Amino acid sequence: MLNAARLHIVGRRVLQAIPVVVLSTFIVFGLLKLVPGDVAVTLAGDNASEQRIAEIREVYGLNQPFLLQYGSWLAKAVQGDLSNSLVSNEAVLTSIERCLPHTLLIVTLALLTALLIGVPLGIAAATKPGSWIDGVVMAIASLGVAVPNFWLGMLLVAFFSLQLNWLPATGAVAFTKDPWASLSHAILPAIALASGGIAEVARQLRSSLVEILSSQQVRTLHAKGLPPSSILWRHGLKNVSVNLLTVISLLANRMLAATVVVEAVFAIPGMGGLIVNAAMHRDFPVVQGVVFTMVLIVVSLNLLTDILYSVLDPRIAA
Amino acid sequence: MRVFDLGSRTLRRRDILALIGGGAAAAAVGLPALAQEPKKGGVLKVAAPANPSSLDPATGGAGSDHSILWTIYDTLVEWDYETLKPKPGMAKWSYPDPTTMVIDITPGIQFHDGTPLDAEAVKFNLDRNRSDQRSNIKSDLASIESIEVSSPLQVTLKLKSPDTSLPAILSDRAGMMVSPTNIKALGNETDRKPVGAGPWKFVRWNDNEIIVVARHENYWRKGRPYLDGIEFNIITENATALRSVVAGQNDMAFQLPARLKPVIERAKDLTMVSSPTLYCIQVYFNYARAPLDNLKVRQAINFAFDRDTFVKAALSGLGEPARMTLPSSHWAFNKDVAGTYPHDPEKAKKLLAEAGYKDGLDLTIGGYTDQDSVRRGEVIQDQLGKVGIRLKFTRGTIAEISAQFFAQEKKFDLLVSAWTGRPDPSMTYGLGFDKGAYYNAGRTADPELSKLILESRVSEDLAKRAEVFAKIQRITVEQALSAPLAFQFELDALSSKVKGFKPNLLGKPKFENISLA
Numbered sequence: 001m002l003n004a005a006r007l008h009i010v011g012r013r014v015l016q017a018i019p020v021v022v023l024s025t026f027i028v029f030g031l032l033k034l035v036p037g038d039v040a041v042t043l044a045g046d047n048a049s050e051q052r053i054a055e056i057r058e059v060y061g062l063n064q065p066f067l068l069q070y071g072s073w074l075a076k077a078v079q080g081d082l083s084n085s086l087v088s089n090e091a092v093l094t095s096i097e098r099c100l101p102h103t104l105l106i107v108t109l110a111l112l113t114a115l116l117i118g119v120p121l122g123i124a125a126a127t128k129p130g131s132w133i134d135g136v137v138m139a140i141a142s143l144g145v146a147v148p149n150f151w152l153g154m155l156l157v158a159f160f161s162l163q164l165n166w167l168p169a170t171g172a173v174a175f176t177k178d179p180w181a182s183l184s185h186a187i188l189p190a191i192a193l194a195s196g197g198i199a200e201v202a203r204q205l206r207s208s209l210v211e212i213l214s215s216q217q218v219r220t221l222h223a224k225g226l227p228p229s230s231i232l233w234r235h236g237l238k239n240v241s242v243n244l245l246t247v248i249s250l251l252a253n254r255m256l257a258a259t260v261v262v263e264a265v266f267a268i269p270g271m272g273g274l275i276v277n278a279a280m281h282r283d284f285p286v287v288q289g290v291v292f293t294m295v296l297i298v299v300s301l302n303l304l305t306d307i308l309y310s311v312l313d314p315r316i317a318a
Numbered sequence: 319m320r321v322f323d324l325g326s327r328t329l330r331r332r333d334i335l336a337l338i339g340g341g342a343a344a345a346a347v348g349l350p351a352l353a354q355e356p357k358k359g360g361v362l363k364v365a366a367p368a369n370p371s372s373l374d375p376a377t378g379g380a381g382s383d384h385s386i387l388w389t390i391y392d393t394l395v396e397w398d399y400e401t402l403k404p405k406p407g408m409a410k411w412s413y414p415d416p417t418t419m420v421i422d423i424t425p426g427i428q429f430h431d432g433t434p435l436d437a438e439a440v441k442f443n444l445d446r447n448r449s450d451q452r453s454n455i456k457s458d459l460a461s462i463e464s465i466e467v468s469s470p471l472q473v474t475l476k477l478k479s480p481d482t483s484l485p486a487i488l489s490d491r492a493g494m495m496v497s498p499t500n501i502k503a504l505g506n507e508t509d510r511k512p513v514g515a516g517p518w519k520f521v522r523w524n525d526n527e528i529i530v531v532a533r534h535e536n537y538w539r540k541g542r543p544y545l546d547g548i549e550f551n552i553i554t555e556n557a558t559a560l561r562s563v564v565a566g567q568n569d570m571a572f573q574l575p576a577r578l579k580p581v582i583e584r585a586k587d588l589t590m591v592s593s594p595t596l597y598c599i600q601v602y603f604n605y606a607r608a609p610l611d612n613l614k615v616r617q618a619i620n621f622a623f624d625r626d627t628f629v630k631a632a633l634s635g636l637g638e639p640a641r642m643t644l645p646s647s648h649w650a651f652n653k654d655v656a657g658t659y660p661h662d663p664e665k666a667k668k669l670l671a672e673a674g675y676k677d678g679l680d681l682t683i684g685g686y687t688d689q690d691s692v693r694r695g696e697v698i699q700d701q702l703g704k705v706g707i708r709l710k711f712t713r714g715t716i717a718e719i720s721a722q723f724f725a726q727e728k729k730f731d732l733l734v735s736a737w738t739g740r741p742d743p744s745m746t747y748g749l750g751f752d753k754g755a756y757y758n759a760g761r762t763a764d765p766e767l768s769k770l771i772l773e774s775r776v777s778e779d780l781a782k783r784a785e786v787f788a789k790i791q792r793i794t795v796e797q798a799l800s801a802p803l804a805f806q807f808e809l810d811a812l813s814s815k816v817k818g819f820k821p822n823l824l825g826k827p828k829f830e831n832i833s834l835a
Binding site: 035036037038043048049050055059085087089090098099157165264266274281282 | 554
């Protein structure tokens with residue numbers, strides 16, 4: 001799968017990713033400094049006085065020049081030290097190690113749900129375009145896009161947690177600690193997060209499948225007497241797999257961002273809650289750490305997508 | 319659902335507290351006894367509204383920390399739940415003369431690590447609190463000149479000036495004693511590995527997720543605490559916090575916004591507690607510059623507010639209209655100035671015209687982005703709009719907007735925010751209105767006011783102190799230095815198995831009386 005040419009591409013992409021990561025952390029750092037508000041005010045707390053705020057800036061090095069602050073953060077970060085939270089003093093790496101698995105579990109489950117439900121729906125709609133099945137699927141898809149995931153989340157909690165008492169309403173459990181408890185906590189948030197994804201997968205799959213199934217090439221195959229199921233699986237789906245991959249990759253990125261809202265609804269101590277709380281207090285080491293991690297994940301996902309493209313369709317590899 | 323509306327005027331607050339606290343009083347009025355002999359054991363699960371800023375009382379700063387800190391740390395002085403009058407805690411105090419305060423420590427108290435809580439430990443803590451580089455409470459103890467150990471269990475404080483607010487100050491962060499052994503061993507790390515002498519000892523803190531505390535077996539108050547431990551599950555979204563209690567994952571959620579009252583009422587097996595607090599929703603003025611430097615403008619704003627309607631519209635009725643920065647149940651409340659600003663739009667318009675704003679006035683105001691603040695802002699905008707004051711709102715996070723208003727930037731003429739209350743009223747007036755005070759955006763003050771604030775700390779006699787506070791209130795109200803709107807009631811949801819919970823006037827729950835059925 002990874003021949004010399006592909007290895008070369010991977011190497012080039014990894015090198016290209018470095019400035020992306022650095023630049024994004026620099027921009028976020030700059031934005032945090034540009035927007036009004038000051039972590040020193042948070043640190044001074046209810047007893048704040050101007051003198052105390054000035055003292056805190058001194059003690060925590062917050063009055064150092066912008067580039068120096070960023071530089072010292074970056075120097076530590078490349079050595080694997082993401083500093084400590086200015087507000088709570090917890091090591092940022094510790095927070096991320098604890099929060100990231102919760103977020104990744106929900107996103108993974110949501111992606112799987114989107115595929116498991118979206119793909120059959122898309123196929124069903126595409127094989128009978130214009131039929132009632134197609135209509136129903138497209139209606140579901142429109143609904144899935146239109147319904148905000150936090151609202152769906154609340155409905156799910158109201159029904160499955162508060163009414164039926166089947167699944168927990170809030171919180172999260174580490175997968176390594178108790179896999180079943182972990183999954184039961186993740187199911188509802190994953191479904192809430194997946195709703196838009198199901199719709200998107202179904203619509204994209206339907207439109208690209210319809211296009212291929214109505215092409216000259218497929219008509220020829222029909223004329224040759226090939227069974228429809230074989231045409232669908234061997235010629236149709238194989239051809240749309242690249243499109244589907246694009247959808248999955250975009251969805252994964254989007255879901256990572258959407259967890260901010262879903263995590264708030266379900267009180268999941270994940271990356272979303274971490275960054276929102278930190279941004280509110282201008283706790284820049286935490287914001288930087290989360291952004292750094294998220295950018296790494298997105299860049300890796302994109303890299304993986306590119307490699308898979310070239311596997312699925314060798315013409316893209318160039 | 320059972321409702322204990324402790325703000326009710328028909329049943330006196332004291333009676334209802336007795337109902338919750340003791341079975342005897344409950345039986346007397348023919349209601350089922352709510353708290354028999356408290357049962358020992360069990361872990362209370364609480365939805366906590368915020369991640370603590372620190373578990374070291376000296377370095378933290380957020381008002382929401384207290385409920386968690388009190389489980390780990392006992393204070394030298396405590397207060398009465400209903401009036402906030404100071405009373406002995408781990409120590410008693412006395413003033414042999416106005417500039418000397420003697421602290422006598424209860425014998426036999428130990429920190430969780432076995433270190434004795436003696437005079438040396440108290441001196442260590444007070445010295446650290448008033449001088450450590452990272453201490454946020456230096457200003458609280460600024461009146462102390464020196465601290466001496468006068469016997470193994472006695473500490474003598476020499477004061478620069480008389481300061482009778484110290485007992486109340488020692489019921490807050492400054493009086494929370496941390497183990498000197500732990501501080502010496504861990505330094506700055508103690509805020510994540512705290513050791514106190516409170517009823518529970520620290521077990522675990524995962525940021526934004528959970529804090530766990532477990533029973534301190536050698537606690538100095540025999541028979542206490544009732545609970546084996548407490549789990550604080552940090553849920554910043556109020557509605558989510560309440561859902562976790564409805565679903566049975568937590569036993570209690572506190573400091574809920576009034577808009578969630580109907581949700582608690584609809585839920586089965588939940589007890590609702592609502593009780594007065596010092597939390598004063600108010601409009602802050604920057605009165606150092608035009609147009610708020612004009613007394614008539616400030617008074618016009620105060621006359622323009624319909625506080626009763628504000629309580630109904632912005633707080634679903636769960637509050638008390640505010641006439642000054644202290645509620646009517648407080649020992650230092652001055653009823654003589656309470657009627658200064660009845661709702662009088664005509665008077666407000668007249669004052670504005672006299673001030674030269676016949677056609678109304680445009681003002682800038684800062685506020686926060688959360689749902690409840692927006693609702694308050696809308697009511698304020700509407701009420702001021704009716705007398706011709708047009709508001710331009712800027713909203714943002716608390717860190718952003720309050721820094722812009724109070725710190726150097728000096729943006730906005732007004733800020734809609736709250737004063738969360740302090741154990742001693744001299745702290746409230748000193749921090750909020752004194753010359754140079756941070757929460758006084760303009761930093762200027764009437765010299766008479768500054769003098770009275772100092773004077774309020776001279777006498778130990780509460781009646782005498784109340785007289786001084788009456789003068790202070792007359793100045794702040796007549797000079798219209800702010801526009802207090804309402805005291806928010808606390809709103810808590812408890813599962814039916816939680817027994818013995820008593821709310822307090824500070825509005826920050828203590829868990830010392832709670833047991834599980």
